[in-house]
Amino acid sequence: MNRRRIAHVALLVRDYDEAIAWYRDALGFVVIEDSDLGGGKRWVRIAPSTDAAFALLLARADGPAQAAQVGDQHGGRVGFFLHTDDFARDHTRLVAHGARLEQAPRHEAYGTVAVFRDLYGNRWDLIEPKAR
Template sequence: MKVTLISIPVRDQEKALKFYTEKLGFIKKKDQPLGGGNRWLTLVSSEWKDGPELLLEPAPNHFEPCKVYQDALMEAGYPYTQFDVKNVDAEYKRLTNLDVEFSTKPTTMGTVKFAIFNDTCGNNIQLVEEL
């Protein structure tokens, strides 16, 4: 068994596509219309093109419990998911230069360093570096 797809809820797929590709550097893999203005829209890491796909899921627009959960995580400041990086400080600098807003600057805790940013699509995302 292996993970091939991970979904992240977004309220605007086009805005999310732009943020995740232009700011974070992901690459669009699939983009198929589903009807009602929704798409099966997946991305992959530019560093791992054969790795798991990230689905930009429009669920908060159609499923109220998803929207409530997403709002609660945002309000509490909790990240929806995390992305591993080689160097949190370097990514923090690169992304702040692209006007990405961080709620938590690079912080060391035990054997990891992490930072948390707003993906502009309703989610906090945590960057993690194993030390």
């Protein structure tokens, strides 16, 4: 049996603590791990919940080339897709914490969706999938 899975995706950030605060406050994410690696580096994993199968690995940009990519890791495309069981709750939370919404929520065949940008400018879809 094949037991492979994607466990983390690195997300370039300017600062660990500002990123933790924004994702915690605006998205309700939790810190799964925050370990000091020395030399100012940390291993910081955040996720929507402690039992999530997948986590973002916050990676502080190191040097000008990486710093230039903070907020544009996907070339302007939506790069992150956050599913929710309560669109109104999470949309309200995003607005309250200053997420930049690109459009009003819309209803699609697959569910309710809104595109927003995080504190760095990365584009996300907030999606409440339609019940199957």
